[in-house]
Amino acid sequence: MDGSDCPDCSRINEVLSRIGDRWSMLIVISLDYAEVMRFNELKRHLGISQRMLSLTLRDLERDGLVRRTYYPTIPPKVEYALTPLGKSFCAPVRAMGEWALKNLPNIDAARAKFDAEAARTVEPV
Amino acid sequence: MDGSDCPDCSRINEVLSRIGDRWSMLIVISLDYAEVMRFNELKRHLGISQRMLSLTLRDLERDGLVRRTYYPTIPPKVEYALTPLGKSFCAPVRAMGEWALKNLPNIDAARAKFDAEAARTVEPV
DNA sequence: ATGGGTGGTTCCCTTTTTGTAACCGACATT
DNA sequence: AATGTCGGTTACAAAAAGGGAACCACCCAT
Numbered sequence: 001m002d003g004s005d006c007p008d009c010s011r012i013n014e015v016l017s018r019i020g021d022r023w024s025m026l027i028v029i030s031l032d033y034a035e036v037m038r039f040n041e042l043k044r045h046l047g048i049s050q051r052m053l054s055l056t057l058r059d060l061e062r063d064g065l066v067r068r069t070y071y072p073t074i075p076p077k078v079e080y081a082l083t084p085l086g087k088s089f090c091a092p093v094r095a096m097g098e099w100a101l102k103n104l105p106n107i108d109a110a111r112a113k114f115d116a117e118a119a120r121t122v123e124p125v
Numbered sequence: 126m127d128g129s130d131c132p133d134c135s136r137i138n139e140v141l142s143r144i145g146d147r148w149s150m151l152i153v154i155s156l157d158y159a160e161v162m163r164f165n166e167l168k169r170h171l172g173i174s175q176r177m178l179s180l181t182l183r184d185l186e187r188d189g190l191v192r193r194t195y196y197p198t199i200p201p202k203v204e205y206a207l208t209p210l211g212k213s214f215c216a217p218v219r220a221m222g223e224w225a226l227k228n229l230p231n232i233d234a235a236r237a238k239f240d241a242e243a244a245r246t247v248e249p250v
Numbered sequence: 251a252t253g254g255g256t257g258g259t260t261c262c263c264t265t266t267t268t269g270t271a272a273c274c275g276a277c278a279t280t
Numbered sequence: 281a282a283t284g285t286c287g288g289t290t291a292c293a294a295a296a297a298g299g300g301a302a303c304c305a306c307c308c309a310t
Contacts, residue, residue: 025141100136
């Protein structure tokens, strides 16, 4: 079984296992911000390896979030942009980003506190 | 570099690498729905392995999203519930869940179309 | 003729993640 | 007496993710 009971869980599970990885989200965010970007532009912007970028972009295109436009010039030029579906995905991703912005300090504080207490119970001296 | 240029990227990168994994989100959603759940209850509900569940729950507790209450009875009883921080995280997660629910068919359609076209260009017969 | 940029693909290797199985103590059930 | 439950931890193994470098064709600038 995998998320068998709760139907929402299996759905969310599905979508997260497709486009819920780090690079996909970061690419979507970048494209949302820049409207259109070229391959090496994305690569330099994100610090992603060439291999991961091409793999992730192909998956995003396959899933209908990204539109790839190839110009057979010399040297070749390829532009990536969000489809309407990709743009609609930005809303929840941005919501999560804003939550992150606001709550990362809280997480850090909780983590520091947890670690401090754990250290005390292990080493009471 | 890693998401160096765009400040949002590095933040989202951070938060995603902490609580952006599949199990964390599913646990948060489950706890939001049920208010409080026990260890094996979560395990059965999500179909997660015992090891991953204990690891993920400890991280969630460490990050202040989940509160763990231990009752030293025999057999032991442990309850997990969301903290206020965890509850606030539900909003963006739910937004993503709702998007998933609505757009999974679109993704599937795009994927099928992409695969069909790829098959045609490879095997034109 | 050498090197660089374009957008990739392919191979190899390491690291990370995840699952499986066994074990724990102490009791309750069969 | 053996087995099951509860909430885990640990060791091992399999799978997946990811990085790095090499290679491709083609042209341009030096």
